[in-house]
Amino acid sequence: MTARAVLCVDGPSGSGKGTLARRLAAELGFAYLDSGAIYRALGLRVQRQGLADAQAAQAAAGMELRFGTQDNEVWMGDEPIASQIRTEEAGAAASRLGARPEVREALLQWQRDFAAPRPLVADGRDMGTVVFPHAPCKIFLEASAQVRAQRRHAELLDAGKSANFDQIYRDICARDERDRNRAVAPLRPAEDALVIDSSALSIDQVVDAARQHWQACQGR
Ligand code: DC
Secondary structure (H helix, E strand, O other): OOOOOEEEEEOOOOOOHHHHHHHHHHHHOOEEEEHHHHHHHHHHHHHHOOOOHHHHHHHHOOOOEEEOOOOOOEEEOOEEOHHHHOOHHHHHHHHHHHOOHHHHHHHHHHHHHOOOOOOEEEEEOOHHHHHOOOOOEEEEEEOOHHHHHHHHHHHHHHOOOOOOHHHHHHHHHHHHHHHHHOOOOOOOOOOOOEEEEOOOOOHHHHHHHHHHHHHHHHOO
16 A cells, blocks of 8 residues: 655744745645644643543544634634634743643644545644654755744734733743653654744745755655
């Protein structure tokens, strides 16, 4: 049996991996797995059910999520939840839950089965290291915390929201610290990943580099 074509795009929060992964999925005609949205949605479910973090794994059972092609298209059951899960608080809750081994275990098979057998672009922290370790092509997108905070700050201002740069910078550093240093599935590049530092690159330059890598992976 031929292995499923999976292109992994991992990286820290604000590195631009979501934009990159969506663009690649659209170009290649692949399904797109936004694993961060799964952790964020679980956080919402835990909060709504009034559960403690220690009970989060049980909330994963029966969680029905659907995704559209855009960032704002996520449904839990029939309810659109994008605006509720795309907040800094939801990101921090997802990061906290993501540090729990039983939560990661509860979500593992769900992610592996996502949209199977379609080819997939998988976006997250541990796509290349844990969820799809045998994927034929992996990218790890980096950017300095300073640049990531600047991008987030500009994004919020563009959306007409208030934004405090220092607070955003501190939040990004705290999330990095937790995601990189947790005992299970820490954020790190897979040994066979191409690391792209997007600090000084435009999104088009990043997409070009990623596309070239995908093509090189095809030739292996
Ligand atoms: O990619 P994101 O910012 O939407 O992810 C939110 C949080 O979810 C992230 O800080 C850590 C957690 N997460 C994870 O632990 N593993 C993943 N594969 C994706 C996200």
